[in-house]
Amino acid sequence: MRRRLLAAAAALLLIGGAAGSAAAGAPARQPVQPATASVEVPAGVSAGVAVFDRQTGTFTEQLNTSTRFRSASVVKLLLALDYLWGRGPGYTVPAADRAWLEPMLRSSNDNAANTYWSDNGGTAIITRMVSRLGLKDTAVPPTGLEGYWGYTALSARDTVTIYRYLLDSAPGPVRDFVMGNLRQSTRCASDGFDQHFGLAGAFEKPWAVKQGWAGTSYEKGTCGPVRTATATPAASPAPAGAADVDLTRPALHSTGTVGAGDRSIVAVFTLHPVGTSYGKAYTDIGRLTRSLNVPGATRSTGWWYGTWSDHVNVRPNPSTGNAPLTQLPSGVEVLVGCQARGEEVHVPPYTNDWWAYLPQYDGWISSIYINSPDNRIPDVKDC
Missing domain, CATH: 3.40.710.10 (DD-peptidase/beta-lactamase superfamily)
Structure with missing residues (x-):
């Protein structure tokens, strides 16, 4: 069963739109801003x-x-x-x-x-x-x-x-x-x-x-x-x-x-x-x-996605078998670098075996917690 939230629930859980509002229908992902912003x-x-x-x-x-x-x-x-x-x-x-x-x-x-x-x-x-x-x-x-x-x-x-x-x-x-x-x-x-x-x-x-x-x-x-x-x-x-x-x-x-x-x-x-x-x-x-113009800066690459749920565990690999590295702030937006299949995770009534790699944590979260319409996140490359 696809684990995704219903559209209305997803809109409530999404952390902000392009201008930082929580309006329904705002995109779940945020592209990296250009250096001239x-x-x-x-x-x-x-x-x-x-x-x-x-x-x-x-x-x-x-x-x-x-x-x-x-x-x-x-x-x-x-x-x-x-x-x-x-x-x-x-x-x-x-x-x-x-x-x-x-x-x-x-x-x-x-x-x-x-x-x-x-x-x-x-x-x-x-x-x-x-x-x-x-x-x-x-x-x-x-x-x-x-x-x-x-x-x-x-x-x-x-x-x-x-x-x-x-x-x-x-x-x-x-x-x-x-x-x-x-x-x-x-x-x-x-x-x-x-x-x-x-x-x-x-x-x-x-x-x-x-x-x-x-x-x-x-x-x-x-x-x-x-x-x-x-x-x-x-x-x-x-x-x-x-x-x-x-x-x-x-x-x-x-x-x-x-x-x-x-x-x-x-x-x-x-x-x-x-x-x-x-x-x-x-x-x-x-x-x-x-959004800032910061000379000399190297911007983080990947896609920014909202998350949902409290205390989402960041794991050292795409599995729940090891102790978490840390936990995410509730509902925070994260940078996803790539994705891979791993252990199947169940959050009734949803199930997902895709995992998102977070380069800034050097760890993984189950994609079940990513605000995305599909189990596999659109636009994100495979690891």
Whole structure:
């Protein structure tokens, strides 16, 4: 029996159309965008975007570049730079400090940020870094919320300034330490969320990324071994209308560099409608990022398809016989590189023996979970 959903159900499960809406009848797959594209913001999303080409010294994309967003974990860049400031060109980070700095930069560890924030002056950290880097829009958390480092205000243009300092002005050891850790960004963050959205999903390596996410509607992370996410200052709820920064809508941000020699600096800040799931926000920031003109970037090849169901397992081969590598965010759009027949999977009343290879995970999911009209996905080559 063909396992496909009825048309009406498929329309409900599909994550977005060409412009990011969930309208019935929207195509299930999304082709890779051409390099000459410009910013395409999905419906319902607010965005601040900057793409700076270091080779030409010019911006190739600018959208709401001075708009302030709550930084979420992107502020950890400033925490790391504050720690490293003035250490000198021959400075080597001690092992004890690497033990918290590396997870904070690679896996967005919140406990490390909490400790550094409380032990080193909290908002004074932001005040110091604003002065040192000449940041124009960055501001401390609102009055009454000073303990919440994730509520630090940050803009796309200030984020470009931070990366330009790192790449062009910082002492070599500082540049190498911070950027080296961002190049080793782990797919699974410390809180269990899949953090390879945005830049990490749109472009092939080399890239270096620092991501951010905060939202009470986001389901608990299930990337890698299933775990329970712990509430942190970055994710804690706050009243609407605090200062001039929206603290209510779910946030998802992707920042970093793309291309050989860190050719392009990219900052993408997004806010999503209240109640948006993590998988939907993940898909929307991915579509926005793929629309950008990013010089030096190598774009991921394949077809983007929506998925359905919660906690879909990514397997090392087209079989359920081995432990999963990780689990997908619920309903997320994925890049399919090729497909092959494998173990037959049953999700009553449906059955399918085709499997989709996901190159960005180096793993497989049963095509029973792909939003496609047939068991074999149209347009996708055989592996």
